[in-house]
Amino acid sequence: MADRALRGMTIGAKSMESEDGVEFAERMMVTYECPVAHVTTIPMSTEAEVPASWECPECGRPAARRGEDEESDSEDPRKIPRTHWDMLLERRGVEELQALLDERLEMLRSGAVYRERL
Structure with missing residues (x-):
């Protein structure tokens, strides 16, 4: 049975077909x-x-x-990717963010955040 095995070939690695008569x-x-x-x-x-x-x-x-020729200058190939901070500033102003930060810091200091999780 071992005599019928293909030796030296890995499955799927090489094709047994030749390129004779093939027109590319x-x-x-x-x-x-x-x-x-x-x-x-x-x-x-x-x-x-x-x-x-x-x-x-x-x-x-x-x-x-x-x-x-260049197609158009509307797409800048050196476009800088937006950061999380940039996307946050699109939704909220700096004053609003400062108020939210102060509120969350006060909750942390008072221990209210830990009581919410329990």
């Missing part, structure tokens, strides 16, 4: 460049619709197709 689709190389100047070249079929942008594999920023 015509390809073209498309180059993208991200705002940090990382260059990525992707092979694509000549029949495929080439996207205007591609995610940079090095930094994750959107990379524009090299050689094409």
Whole structure:
């Protein structure tokens, strides 16, 4: 029984088919460049619709197709992500936040917070 086993092959690692007689689709190389100047070249079929942008594999920023004009300046590629503080300030003013903080600190000092949990 051990004589019939395939030796030296891992399951799913290699194909037993050969590439003899296979016609590959015509390809073209498309180059993208991200705002940090990382260059990525992707092979694509000549029949495929080439996207205007591609995610940079090095930094994750959107990379524009090299050689094409910029689409628009409405999307700033160096957009700074919003922090929790920024999102909080969109909902409440500093005075309101100060009043809430004072109220919660007073509750902590008086022990009311611990009584709520029990």
